[in-house]
Amino acid sequence: MHAAIDQIRLVAARFHSDYRFEASTMTALSSPVTIVNATGLHARPAANLVNVAKQYQSDIKLVFKGVEANAKSVVGVMGLDVSKGDQIQVKASGSDEDAAMKAVAAAIAGGCGEK
Template identity: 45%
Template sequence: MYTKIVTISNKTGLHARPASSFVQTAAKFQSEIRVQKEDNIADAKSILKLMALGITKGTEIAIAAEGPDEKAAVEALVELIESNFGE
C-alpha cells in the first residue's frame, strides 16, 4: 500500500468538476484507491462517495492505493490536487 497526505487548496474544494476529474484520473489505474478525510473513507473511483466526504478548501486528506500501479496512482492524484485541478 502506498499513501500520501495532501491539503486541498483550490477555492471550491472537491465539488462536481474537480471531483469528476479526480474520479476520471483514479479510473485510469488498476489499483484500489481510497480517500480518507478524518474518520471517513471513500472509494476514489466513485464520484458520489467522494463528494459525500464534503472536502473543502484547506481540508487535509489521505490518498491510499493498493495494487500493481499504486505509487503511480497516488502520485497522479496528488499532482492533480496540487495543480488545483487546472482552475
C-alpha cells in the same frame, strides 16, 4: 514475510518521503495533500479527479478525518465534503499503487483541473 515488509518500508522512507507503505496491507499512502479549490471538491473537480483515478488498476481511496471514500466514484469523493484548506491523504493498493497514489495526489494538489 515481515522482514521483507520492513525492508520495503525502510526503502520507501529513505527514498520516497511523500508516501509510506502500511505493513499489514502493502498499501501506498500519501502525505497529507491540501485542497486548493475555492469550493472544495465539488462536482467538476471531483469528476476530474475520478477520471485520473480510473486510469489505474489499483484500488484508490481518499482518506479524510478517518473516513475513506472510493476515488473512482464522484459520489464517494463528493461525500467526503472537503473544503478549501482541508488535508486529505490518498491510499492505493494494487499493481500500480505507487503511480496511482502519486497521480491522484498531484491532481488534488494541482486543483483537479480548475484554475
